[in-house]
Amino acid sequence: MKIFKYLTFLFVAFTFISLSSCNKEDDDPIETTPTDPFEGLTYIGETSAVGAGAIVKIYADEELFVGYNTIYVALYDSANTTTQLTEAHVTFMPEMNMGMMHHACPFENPSTTVESGTNAFKGAVVFLMPSTAGTWTLGVHIHNHANHQEGIAILPITVTEPSEPKLITFESEIDGTKLFVTRITPLSPEVGVNDVQFGIYKRENMMSFPAVNDYRITMTPEMPTMGHGSPNNIDPISTGNGMYDGKINFTMTGYWRVHLDFSTATHEIVKSGQYFDITFQ
Amino acid sequence: MNTFTNKTIVLIVGLFIQSYVISQETAKVINNDSLKNAIDLNSMVIFGDTLEVELKKMDPTSDLRTDELVQELEGVSMIRRGNYAAEPTFRGMSSGQLSVTIDGMKIFGACTDKMDPVSSYVSSNNLESVSVSSNSNHSSQGSNVGGGFDFQTKGPQFNAKKKLTGSAGIGYQTNGNGRLANFNLNYGDSAWAVNLNANYQKFDSYTAGGGEEIRYTQFEKVNFALSASWMISTTEIVKAQLIYDDAYHVGYPALPMDVSFAGGRIYSLSYKKYIKSGTLSIKAYGNNITHIMDDTKREFVPIHMDMPGKSDTYGAFLNAKLRLNRKHTLTLNPDYYYNVSFADMTMYPNDPTRPEEPSMYMITWPDVRRHSGSLLLSDKFKINTSSSLTYSGKMEYVTSEIFSDFGIRQLEAIGKDGSQPSNYVLGNVAILYQKEMSDSWSLFGQGGYAERQPTVSEGFGFYLFNSMDGYDYIGDPSLNKEKAIKGSLGVNWSKNQTRVEGKVYHYQFQDYIIGVVDSTFDGMTIGSNGVKVYENIPAASISGFEINFMAPLFKKLKFQNATQFSYGIDHHKDPLQMIPPLQNTTKLGYIHNDLEFRVEAVLTALQNNPRTNAGETPTPAYGLLNLHMQSPFTLFSHTWSTSVRINNILDTNYWDHLDWNSIPRPGRSFVFKVSMTF
Numbered sequence: 003m004k005i006f007k008y009l010t011f012l013f014v015a016f017t018f019i020s021l022s023s024c025n026k027e028d029d030d031p032i033e034t035t036p037t038d039p040f041e042g043l044t045y046i047g048e049t050s051a052v053g054a055g056a057i058v059k060i061y062a063d064e065e066l067f068v069g070y071n072t073i074y075v076a077l078y079d080s081a082n083t084t085t086q087l088t089e090a091h092v093t094f095m096p097e098m099n100m101g102m103m104h105h106a107c108p109f110e111n112p113s114t115t116v117e118s119g120t121n122a123f124k125g126a127v128v129f130l131m132p133s134t135a136g137t138w139t140l141g142v143h144i145h146n147h148a149n150h151q152e153g154i155a156i157l158p159i160t161v162t163e164p165s166e167p168k169l170i171t172f173e174s175e176i177d178g179t180k181l182f183v184t185r186i187t188p189l190s191p192e193v194g195v196n197d198v199q200f201g202i203y204k205r206e207n208m209m210s211f212p213a214v215n216d217y218r219i220t221m222t223p224e225m226p227t228m229g230h231g232s233p234n235n236i237d238p239i240s241t242g243n244g245m246y247d248g249k250i251n252f253t254m255t256g257y258w259r260v261h262l263d264f265s266t267a268t269h270e271i272v273k274s275g276q277y278f279d280i281t282f283q
Numbered sequence: 284m285n286t287f288t289n290k291t292i293v294l295i296v297g298l299f300i301q302s303y304v305i306s307q308e309t310a311k312v313i314n315n316d317s318l319k320n321a322i323d324l325n326s327m328v329i330f331g332d333t334l335e336v337e338l339k340k341m342d343p344t345s346d347l348r349t350d351e352l353v354q355e356l357e358g359v360s361m362i363r364r365g366n367y368a369a370e371p372t373f374r375g376m377s378s379g380q381l382s383v384t385i386d387g388m389k390i391f392g393a394c395t396d397k398m399d400p401v402s403s404y405v406s407s408n409n410l411e412s413v414s415v416s417s418n419s420n421h422s423s424q425g426s427n428v429g430g431g432f433d434f435q436t437k438g439p440q441f442n443a444k445k446k447l448t449g450s451a452g453i454g455y456q457t458n459g460n461g462r463l464a465n466f467n468l469n470y471g472d473s474a475w476a477v478n479l480n481a482n483y484q485k486f487d488s489y490t491a492g493g494g495e496e497i498r499y500t501q502f503e504k505v506n507f508a509l510s511a512s513w514m515i516s517t518t519e520i521v522k523a524q525l526i527y528d529d530a531y532h533v534g535y536p537a538l539p540m541d542v543s544f545a546g547g548r549i550y551s552l553s554y555k556k557y558i559k560s561g562t563l564s565i566k567a568y569g570n571n572i573t574h575i576m577d578d579t580k581r582e583f584v585p586i587h588m589d590m591p592g593k594s595d596t597y598g599a600f601l602n603a604k605l606r607l608n609r610k611h612t613l614t615l616n617p618d619y620y621y622n623v624s625f626a627d628m629t630m631y632p633n634d635p636t637r638p639e640e641p642s643m644y645m646i647t648w649p650d651v652r653r654h655s656g657s658l659l660l661s662d663k664f665k666i667n668t669s670s671s672l673t674y675s676g677k678m679e680y681v682t683s684e685i686f687s688d689f690g691i692r693q694l695e696a697i698g699k700d701g702s703q704p705s706n707y708v709l710g711n712v713a714i715l716y717q718k719e720m721s722d723s724w725s726l727f728g729q730g731g732y733a734e735r736q737p738t739v740s741e742g743f744g745f746y747l748f749n750s751m752d753g754y755d756y757i758g759d760p761s762l763n764k765e766k767a768i769k770g771s772l773g774v775n776w777s778k779n780q781t782r783v784e785g786k787v788y789h790y791q792f793q794d795y796i797i798g799v800v801d802s803t804f805d806g807m808t809i810g811s812n813g814v815k816v817y818e819n820i821p822a823a824s825i826s827g828f829e830i831n832f833m834a835p836l837f838k839k840l841k842f843q844n845a846t847q848f849s850y851g852i853d854h855h856k857d858p859l860q861m862i863p864p865l866q867n868t869t870k871l872g873y874i875h876n877d878l879e880f881r882v883e884a885v886l887t888a889l890q891n892n893p894r895t896n897a898g899e900t901p902t903p904a905y906g907l908l909n910l911h912m913q914s915p916f917t918l919f920s921h922t923w924s925t926s927v928r929i930n931n932i933l934d935t936n937y938w939d940h941l942d943w944n945s946i947p948r949p950g951r952s953f954v955f956k957v958s959m960t961f
Contacts, residue, residue: 256641
């Protein structure tokens with residue numbers, strides 16, 4: 003009887019060991035292939051910043067469009083193009099040549115530190131019209147802190163009008179100032195609660211489009227086809243740099259119109275009856 | 284005596300014990316041989332809190348539909364949205380407040396608009412009995428506060444004198460061009476029995492009293508039921524069952540949409556053992572309900588929509604009835620079920636200036652998965668020969684969780700958190716005292732406390748349009764359970780064949796679940812009045828009475844009169860919705876030899892207590908006169924039966940308070956029926 007017990011014990015123990023040893027076969031080290039840090043971004047073009055000893059490569063989230071574009075500036079040493087430069091001061095000089103006139107557009111200059119991963123300088127440019135109206139160039143001024151030299155890279159670019167506008171333009175009812183409002187997020191809207199961000203800029207002159215930070219926005223989403231809206235939206239409020247952050251709720255997929263009214267901090271109406279269309283499936 | 288008869292006797296005794304135990308706490312209407320129609324003036328009532336109508340003796344080829352049959356039960360009124368599948372209510376309670384089962388199986392309709400009550404998935408010629416119980420602790424019921432309905436289907440019959448028996452019938456109804464056919468085939472020997480039942484109905488739109496055609500009242504329905512029993516031993520039976528029910532092109536004039544298809548697949552396997560002191564039964568079951576709404580046949584559709592719904596339920600229960608001693612009979616009923624409800628809605632824009640506009644999509648029942656486990660214990664204590672006390676307690680745990688991320692995000696968008704499971708612990712207690720005062724007097728008193736969890740729509744529904752009040756309904760996952768304290772008293776006097784019975788009842792609700800207008804929401808449906816969110820209101824109550832009188836007038840003439848009344852108010856003393864008005868039904872029956880003749884008069888009072896904020900308006904009183912004749916004959920050595928019914932003889936144009944959107948009901952109609960049994 004005792005022998006039987008021992009045999010059973012041994013059998014159970016053996017089974018246990020053999021089962022647990024089976025699991026160890028999967029312990030192969032995970033192969034790490036170096037991934038392209040710019041994967042997922044759209045390559046816009048490259049040129050050299052003459053005088054700064056740098057090659058400038060421009061990336062964006064998608065092909066450049068009329069509206070708020072996040073721009074990634076990657077700098078490489080012109081003598082050794084595999085060396086990425088991370089110490090620099092980068093400023094934008096976007097310009098549109100319309101023949102008779104030139105104008106710039108609103109933009110956000112990158113900070114002096116690079117993004118981790120891409121080691122690129124990240125900023126934004128708000129293009130105001132598509133390339134069909136003229137010729138866009140994106141000028142990038144580089145102050146290369148490695149060699150303390152400066153230079154400008156000028157890259158011809160193509161800006162298209164998105165199928166659903168992401169930029170609206172109107173004049174202030176108070177003083178006639180030309181205003182530009184761009185919808186920045188949601189990038190991929192979905193049913194539920196979405197972060198929504200707008201940027202507001204004004205035209206000071208043809209070359210200066212500073213951010214506007216002291217407005218109020220009343221936001222009302224609507225499904226025009228059904229004639230209903232959505233509840234519990236949070237009106238965007240100013241968070242600096244012309245940005246206004248809020249929450250927008252979609253109760254179903256389809257075609258939505260986001261109505262916007264703008265007023266000053268003192269509730270003076272700047273413009274009402276503006277809207278963005280957002281369609282998603 | 285051969286084994287065949289032996290088994291038969293055991294079976295019959297077993298069945299007797301079974302029905303005896305059931306009827307302990309029940310009032311039971313048993314059909315008399317002489318009147319073959321389902322529920323009749325000649326039926327006998329045993330006293331209590333459950334009304335059980337036995338249809339064993341009913342004409343197997345009855346021309347009454349299931350909903351028409353249920354509506355005859357005391358305390359029952361039907362909510363009608365069309366000419367098909369009326370939804371039963373009991374004493375002004377409906378939907379999640381009641382438990383509706385088929386052979387004890389939990390089934391939940393797949394329609395977000397309650398267009399497919401469970402009773403629509405069983406055909407009347409496949410019914411053996413229907414019980415309606417005000418006791419929330421009736422065996423194998425889901426949680427409820429108001430009681431419930433159980434539809435018992437016919438099983439296959441063993442020990443038939445002939446191994447192969449059956450019946451077949453065809454019928455025609457003039458109003459609505461109704462074509463009816465049914466068929467039943469039974470094979471039974473001493474160990475095996477198989478039954479196939481079929482029913483087919485096709486109706487066009489009917490005409491209301493006065494001649495107006497009510498469009499979108501057509502339907503077509505086919506129902507098959509196959510069941511097989513195997514008698515393993517003299518005390519053990521295994522039974523398998525399959526119900527296959529399809530309805531097509533069902534019109535719902537009270538709604539903006541019709542139903543292109545509603546299908547039920549219901550199946551079960553059960554084992555039953557008769558033991559010396561009682562019975563033991565185990566059942567495992569499943570059902571898959573599909574419901575597809577359709578507006579393509581409608582003329583004016585602002586936006587075309589697809590609205591399919593699906594409800595799958597799987598469950599198992601054990602039911603043990605044990606007679607412990609001469610005084611105590613114990614019922615033990617552990618029960619588990621699992622339900623998945625999913626429904627969505629796709630809207631197709633048709634703006635020619637925006638051909639690129641995509642369809643709009645939302646989920647109306649967000650893949651809600653619900654598990655429920657419960658244990659019911661009940662004891663019938665026979666105090667002495669004239670009085671008994673039945674007390675019971677049930678505990679149930681229900682957990683419901685949304686499995687659609689899309690659905691969770693939708694709820695988040697309207698400020699509701701659906702990310703966590705909704706859990707409910709439900710407790711129910713009930714006590715029933717019955718006493719026979721003398722040979723002719725008896726009385727009963729019943730009290731109880733009941734709780735229920737919110738339905739899927741109440742907890743998780745998303746913009747469900749109710750065309751009665753014109754509001755879109757939104758559920759709330761954080762609703763409290765609804766509770767009710769209830770009591771009823773009844774007296775019964777009977778002598779010879781004369782009988783008077785009266786019952787009064789009161790239900791006091793706490794956290795009553797009802798839709799409350801929330802003006803912060805926009806209605807979603809085009810033309811809707813806004814949005815109602817299901818909320819718990821602090822209190823509501825329903826009270827009422829039922830009086831039943833029956834007497835033989837002359838030797839061959841029987842008289843029956845039944846009155847029912849309910850009154851429901853919320854915590855603001857505003858009337859509750861869907862409360863039936865005072866109703867009185869008189870039946871006069873004459874039987875001579877095999878000829879039966881019956882006249883029925885229905886009088887329904889004005890309902891001037893509408894819930895106005897639920898879109899209700901006062902409903903005028905109406906009176907109806909119906910007539911039924913039936914006569915059997917023998918032809919080619921088979922028994923044949925003919926029946927003629929004339930519904931609404933006076934061609935009254937009327938609708939009931941519970942009819943959605945005051946759609947007039949059918950006017951005068953002749954129903955002819957010929958059937959034979961073999």
